[in-house]
Amino acid sequence: MTTNTITRLSLVIVLNTFLFASSSNAQFTGSQGGSSEGKFISPRHEISGATLQNRLSVAFLIKENITPGYVYAESTYRTGRKSISFICILRHRLRDGIHSEFPYALRAESLSCSFENTVKIDESIVKINYSIKPGAVKKDGIIEALEICQLPVDLSRGRVFQIDMTESAPVITQYQCTIPDFINRQKETSSLQEIWDTVSSIPEEDSRVNKINKKE
Numbered sequence: 001m002t003t004n005t006i007t008r009l010s011l012v013i014v015l016n017t018f019l020f021a022s023s024s025n026a027q028f029t030g031s032q033g034g035s036s037e038g039k040f041i042s043p044r045h046e047i048s049g050a051t052l053q054n055r056l057s058v059a060f061l062i063k064e065n066i067t068p069g070y071v072y073a074e075s076t077y078r079t080g081r082k083s084i085s086f087i088c089i090l091r092h093r094l095r096d097g098i099h100s101e102f103p104y105a106l107r108a109e110s111l112s113c114s115f116e117n118t119v120k121i122d123e124s125i126v127k128i129n130y131s132i133k134p135g136a137v138k139k140d141g142i143i144e145a146l147e148i149c150q151l152p153v154d155l156s157r158g159r160v161f162q163i164d165m166t167e168s169a170p171v172i173t174q175y176q177c178t179i180p181d182f183i184n185r186q187k188e189t190s191s192l193q194e195i196w197d198t199v200s201s202i203p204e205e206d207s208r209v210n211k212i213n214k215k216e
Contacts, residue, residue, distance in 0.1 A: 034108055035108070036104075036105070036106045037103075037104065037105045038103070038104060039102055039104070040060035040103075040104055040117075041060075042102075043063050045060040047104070060117075062100075062102070063094075064096055065094070066094075067090075067091050067093070067094075068089045068091045068162075068196060069089075069090040069092055070087065070089055071086075071090065071128060072084060072087040072192075073086050074182050074183065075142075081181075082181050082182040083181055083182070084179055084180070084181065084182060085130065085144060085146075085159065086130070086146055086161065087160045087195060088161045088162075088163055089162045089163065089192075089195070089196055089199065090126065090163045090165055091162070091163070091164045091165055092121050092124070092166070093124075093166055094121050098121060098122050099121075099122060100121045100122070102117065102118065103117070103118050104116065104118075105117075111133060111134050112131065112133035112134070113132055114131040114132075115129070115130050115131075116128070124166070124167065124170055125149075126148065126149060126170050127149055127150060128146075128147070128148055129145075129147040129148075130144070130145070130146050131144070132144050148161060148163065148212070149172060149213070151213065153174060157174055157176055158175045158176035159179060160174070160175040160177055160195060160199055161175070170213075171213060172211075173209060173212065174209070174211075174212055175202060175208060175210075176208040176209075176210075177195075177199060177202065177208060179195060
C-alpha cells in the first residue's frame with residue numbers, strides 16, 4: 001500500500017435487532033494517531049479515530065432481552081470497494097438485573113488501527129481484538145488480525161462467527177459462507193438476520209464449520 005492509499009474502516013457493534021446508523025460516511029480528519037479508552041454505555045455509544053491511512057469508527061448498541069447480537073466490521077477503500085472484515089453473532093442472556101459492562105480501547109497510530117472490546121454479561125466474557133495495518137498480504141495491501149477470547153482466528157476459513165454466551169464459558173464457531181460485500185444500513189436488521197439464518201441452517205458436521213473451541 002502506498003502512503004496516499006486511504007482505507008476507511010467502520011466497525012459497528014450491534015447487539016439488538018433494530019437499525020443503528022453508523023458514522024461510515026464521516027470524512028477523514030487529522031493526520032495524527034491517538035487513543036480512546038472507556039466503557040460503552042447502553043443502549044448506544046459511538047467512538048472513532050483517524051490515522052494517516054484509515055479511519056476507524058466503532059459503534060456499540062445493546063438492548064436487554066434481544067438475541068442474537070451482532071459485531072461486524074467493514075472496510076471501505078479509496079476506490080469505493082467495500083468488504084466485510086468479520087461478523088460475530090452473539091447469543092446472550094442480557095436482561096434486567098444481570099450485571100454487564102463493556103470496556104473498550106481504540107488506538108490509532110500513524111499507519112494502523114486497533115480495537116479491543118470486552119463484552120461481559122453476567123459470568124460470560126467475550127474479548128474481541130481486531131487490527132488493520134499496511135502490508136502485502138491481501139490484494140488491497142493490508143494485514144488484518146482478529147482474536148476472539150484470546151484465540152487467533154484464520155479469516156481465510158470464514159468471516160462469520162457464532163459466539164454462544166448463554167453459558168459462563170463462550171463457545172465460538174466459525175463459518176465459511178457467502179456474505180455480502182457490505183451491510184446496507186437501511187436494511188441492517190434483515191441483512192444480519194439473513195446471515196444468522198444461513199449459518200443456523202448449516203449442519204455442525206459440514207466442512208464449512210470450524211469449531212474454534214468446544215463446550216467442555
